[in-house]
Amino acid sequence: MSSVDERLNAFVEEVSKIRGVAYVTASSEGFPYMTKGTDREGAEYASAIASSMLKSIEELALIMDKGKPAWLKVYLPEDYRVQMFQYKNLAIAIKYEGYLERVIEKLIDNLKKEITIRCPYCKRDLTFVTVKCPSCGALNVFNEPKCWSCGADLRLKHCPYCGKLIFYDGRKPSFFTLLIYRIKRIFGGS
Ligand SMILES: [Zn+2]
Numbered sequence: 001m002s003s004v005d006e007r008l009n010a011f012v013e014e015v016s017k018i019r020g021v022a023y024v025t026a027s028s029e030g031f032p033y034m035t036k037g038t039d040r041e042g043a044e045y046a047s048a049i050a051s052s053m054l055k056s057i058e059e060l061a062l063i064m065d066k067g068k069p070a071w072l073k074v075y076l077p078e079d080y081r082v083q084m085f086q087y088k089n090l091a092i093a094i095k096y097e098g099y100l101e102r103v104i105e106k107l108i109d110n111l112k113k114e115i116t117i118r119c120p121y122c123k124r125d126l127t128f129v130t131v132k133c134p135s136c137g138a139l140n141v142f143n144e145p146k147c148w149s150c151g152a153d154l155r156l157k158h159c160p161y162c163g164k165l166i167f168y169d170g171r172k173p174s175f176f177t178l179l180i181y182r183i184k185r186i187f188g189g190s
């Protein structure tokens with residue numbers, strides 16, 4: 001596996017695990033390259049049209065002198081969305097429920113900006129891992145310092161693999177930071 005494939009594979013695996021995501025598909029020249037999700041038939045169909053749609057939108061943007069479009073979003077009934085974007089030479093399409101929009105866009109951001117987050121203790125890849133906000137329950141990407149929905153402080157989180165408390169950007173907290181965190185936990189306040 002090349003590093004591009006490994007990264008894409010981690011993205012596809014994690015995103016397709018999210019409740020409310022119907023499928024994730026990456027296609028090359030209109031053919032499915034990597035597909036995962038419950039709605040397989042839809043994924044293959046999306047795969048076939050994603051590259052050509054992205055190409056058309058790119059041409060349109062070029063004609064209008066607007067540069068390269070970041071993505072293409074299709075709004076479907078029952079508040080489903082299909083988001084398509086280009087990654088390397090692949091066209092990626094994700095079908096998801098509307099309330100997941102923010103977290104899906106952050107995950108795409110991590111993929112496209114080549115961000116990598118690793119647990120400093122167990123070394124597992126946390127780049128595309130999502131966690132529930134303890135105050136409101138909204139799903140956030142691991143490297144979000146603040147809940148996008150309620151604004152809660154999410155700088156310190158537990159690694160989902162080893163359970164250790166770490167910073168959102170993969171740094172190890174100091175003994176002092178952990179002490180303050182535990183005291184706040186016991187006595188409340190923020
Ligand atoms: Zn929240």
Ligand SMILES: [Zn+2]
Nearest residue numbers: 119122159162
């Ligand atoms: Zn860990």
